Amino acid sequence: MRKILIVGAGQSGLQLALGLQSQGYEVTLMSNRTADEIRAGRVMSTQCMFHTALQHERDLGINFWESQAPRIEGLGVSVAAPDSTRAVDWVGKLDGYAQSVDQRVKMAGWMETFAQRGGQLVIHGAAVSDLDYFSRTYDLVLVSAGKGELVSMFGRDASRSPYSEPQRALAVAYVHGLGPRPEHPDYDAVRCNLVPGVGELFVMPTLTISGRADILFWEGVPGGPLDVFQGVKDPSEHLALTLELMEKYTPWEYARATKVELTDANGTLSGRYAPTVRNPVGRLPGGGLVLGVADVVVANDPITGQGSNSASKCAASYLSSIVERGDQPFDESWMRQTFDRYWDTAQHVTKWTNAMLGVPPEHVLGLIGAAGQLQPVADRFANGFNNPADFENFFYDPEKTAAYLASVTGA
Ligand SMILES: Cc1cc2nc3c(=O)[nH]c(=O)nc-3n(C[C@H](O)[C@H](O)[C@H](O)COP(=O)(O)OP(=O)(O)OC[C@H]3O[C@@H](n4cnc5c(N)ncnc54)[C@H](O)[C@@H]3O)c2cc1C
Numbered sequence: 312m313r314k315i316l317i318v319g320a321g322q323s324g325l326q327l328a329l330g331l332q333s334q335g336y337e338v339t340l341m342s343n344r345t346a347d348e349i350r351a352g353r354v355m356s357t358q359c360m361f362h363t364a365l366q367h368e369r370d371l372g373i374n375f376w377e378s379q380a381p382r383i384e385g386l387g388v389s390v391a392a393p394d395s396t397r398a399v400d401w402v403g404k405l406d407g408y409a410q411s412v413d414q415r416v417k418m419a420g421w422m423e424t425f426a427q428r429g430g431q432l433v434i435h436g437a438a439v440s441d442l443d444y445f446s447r448t449y450d451l452v453l454v455s456a457g458k459g460e461l462v463s464m465f466g467r468d469a470s471r472s473p474y475s476e477p478q479r480a481l482a483v484a485y486v487h488g489l490g491p492r493p494e495h496p497d498y499d500a501v502r503c504n505l506v507p508g509v510g511e512l513f514v515m516p517t518l519t520i521s522g523r524a525d526i527l528f529w530e531g532v533p534g535g536p537l538d539v540f541q542g543v544k545d546p547s548e549h550l551a552l553t554l555e556l557m558e559k560y561t562p563w564e565y566a567r568a569t570k571v572e573l574t575d576a577n578g579t580l581s582g583r584y585a586p587t588v589r590n591p592v593g594r595l596p597g598g599g600l601v602l603g604v605a606d607v608v609v610a611n612d613p614i615t616g617q618g619s620n621s622a623s624k625c626a627a628s629y630l631s632s633i634v635e636r637g638d639q640p641f642d643e644s645w646m647r648q649t650f651d652r653y654w655d656t657a658q659h660v661t662k663w664t665n666a667m668l669g670v671p672p673e674h675v676l677g678l679i680g681a682a683g684q685l686q687p688v689a690d691r692f693a694n695g696f697n698n699p700a701d702f703e704n705f706f707y708d709p710e711k712t713a714a715y716l717a718s719v720t721g722a
Contacts (some may be wrong), residue, residue, distance in 0.1 A: 312337050315633070316449040318437045320344075322358075322414070322622035323605035324455030325421040330371050330630040332430050339449070343436035343459075346419040350520065353577040354485055355414045357526045359383065359501055359515050359616045361697035362407030364623035375420055376412045380518035383409040385500035386693035387492070388679060390507065395562055401683045402500055403693025409501065411517040411526070413485070414619075439464060439595065446599025451633070451641040454593065455604035455622075458584055464593035465603045471661065477583035478612055478668040479510065479530040482540040484553045485517065485578035489525040490567030501616070504561045505679075510537040511614060512561050524574045527553050527564075530614055533583070536560075540581040549579040586612045586668070588661060591650035592643055602646045604629060609657045611664040616696065621660055628653040659700040666707065674709035678716070687719050 312335050317324045320342035328340045344352065368374045383405070390399035426432045435441070439461070446452050454461050492500060504512040510531040517526050531537025537556055543549050550573055557565040573579065591608045593601045605622035632649040639645070671679070682689040695701050705715035 313450045313638070314448070315339070316341065316445050316452045318442065318452070318454050318461065319456035319459070319604075319607075320418060320422055321455060321457050321605070322418075322619045323626045324453070325418060325425065326368065326371065326373070326623060326626035327453065327455065327604065327630055328425050328430060329373050329421060329428075330626065331633065332425065332428055333371065334630075334634055336633075337431075338425075339431040339433060340422075340425060341433045341435055341437050342422065343434070345434050346422040349422070350415050350419040351577070352415060354483060354519075354580050356619060357411060357483060357513065357515060357517070357528050357613065357616065358414050358417075358619045359409055359411040360619050360623065361409045362405070363697055364620035365407075365410060367623045367627040370627075373421060373424070375424075376416065376518055377410065380410040380412050381499045381516035381523055383411070383501055383515065384498040385495065386696060387494075387500050387502045388505065388682065388689075388692070389502070389561070389563065390505045390679065391560055395560060397563060399680055399683050400494070401689045402495055403682065403686075403689035403691070405697065406694055407697065409696075411515055413517055413519040415520060416518065437461065442601055443595045443597040443599060446595055446597070446601065452599070452601040453604050453629070454601050454607050457606045458610055462587075462589065462603075462607055464595070464601065465589035465591065465607060468588045468590055471588035471658075472586065473665055474586050474668070477533060477585050479614060480533055480538040480540065480583050481581060481613065482529040482531070482537070482549065482553060483580040484527045484550050485519055485524050485574040486527060486550070486568070486571035487521070487524050487574055488571040489514070490570070493563070493567070502564065504564060506560045508532065509535055509560060512557060512564060513616070514564055519574050519578075521574050525571075527557070527568065527571075528613075529553060529556060530612075543581065546573055546576055546579045549581070584610065584612075586610060586661070586665060592646045600643055600646060602629075602641075602649065608650065609654075609661060611661055612668055614667050615660070615664045615699070617660045617664060617699065621657055624656055625653050628656070656700070659703065663695070663699045663702045663706070672709070674712045675706065678706065678712050681716055685716070685719050688716070
């Protein structure tokens with residue numbers, strides 16, 4: 312059977328490794344950390360995944376935590392007014408529920424499953440020189456190493472990357488003890504709180520090492536009042552800062568957070584990166600070719616919570632392309648076609664995410680405001696997180712937005 316090397320054991324690498332393994336491919340997975348190191352390490356994401364991405368996991372039978380993870384049935388948006396009241400506040404219902412399973416739990420578990428099923432797991436931080444060697448012994452080398460150093464093998468695609476600098480400073484805290492949402496306590500929802508000109512606070516339930524928890528996630532405009540986490544090493548100081556900013560900018564979320572404590576000493580994360588689309592094919596010094604996967608080739612800012620969703624969709628799309636290739640060579644033209652097939656979906660995520668990073672135009676403000684009065688608009692916006700391609704129909708173009716709102720009101 313064909314031999315495939317996958318470098319990087321995150322959402323995309325593991326999902327692809329398990330998928331190929333179940334189809335009989337001889338898969339080697341290279342990870343720079345063991346499952347135990349991942350489990351005992353720092354949180355990596357907020358990893359909220361919507362229906363389509365979760366379905367890809369179900370299709371492979373690797374949805375091991377589905378019954379334990381909170382079911383996120385709605386997505387709420389609040390916009391802060393200058394006096395820190397809520398100028399806008401609504402919740403859209405998701406057609407299919409979303410879930411967040413701490414990547415420490417999921418990646419460690421999937422890695423163990425891969426090894427138990429006979430997969431070859433190599434614990435090694437791969438360098439370009441390693442890949443040069445391996446590209447000669449494998450039919451295909453896939454690089455799914457996230458935003459790590461190996462991305463330097465894949466040139467930046469300037470035409471698809473409007474930003475060359477990070478657009479948000481990120482600060483995450485996993486907590487126990489958060490009170491229920493005041494407005495709809497009967498079901499779980501992601502809460503997106505927009506503070507114009509300052510940044511966004513996302514709050515969502517997750518399944519972590521110690522069971523159910525909630526995540527408090529600030530995205531701050533660089534250089535602004537939320538960009539204060541860099542250099543904060545003490546996790547309790549990180550949490551105190553998170554809460555202080557919530558009290559000031561989103562007091563309605565702070566009101567339910569007064570009793571929270573960190574889930575564990577590794578329950579905080581801060582950082583920033585520039586959203587970047589890359590050339591999908593990397594050429595090794597010895598002439599071999601490697602194909603980039605998920606964040607390696609399309610890394611979006613987490614403002615729209617799409618990276619893990621995209622990683623799942625990329626893994627599913629690449630799996631189909633590999634299987635459909637049969638015994639034919641995985642040459643450069645196949646690699647480009649494989650990426651283009653994924654880009655059909657990914658381009659909508661990149662377009663929408665980059666739009667959300669900018670200052671919203673008047674018609675978008677009107678749309679978000681209208682969702683407060685019109686439940687179908689709130690529902691459609693919420694379900695756009697599952698299928699960002701739908702935003703083409705009512706989000707970017709003022710005329711389409713107006714026509715859509717008129718169709719809902721019957722005007
Ligand atoms: C703060 C934050 C919040 C987020 N929230 C969400 C959200 O709510 N919803 C969502 O969908 N997405 C979210 N994302 C994005 C999401 O986490 C990523 O896009 C997703 O994990 C990417 O998956 P991946 O498989 O491409 O890479 P990763 O998950 O990054 O996996 C890459 C793996 O490769 C390993 N690796 C790196 N270099 C090497 C090497 N040289 N050799 C071997 N192994 C290597 C890494 O250690 C890692 O295990 C968020 C991201 C951040 C930072």
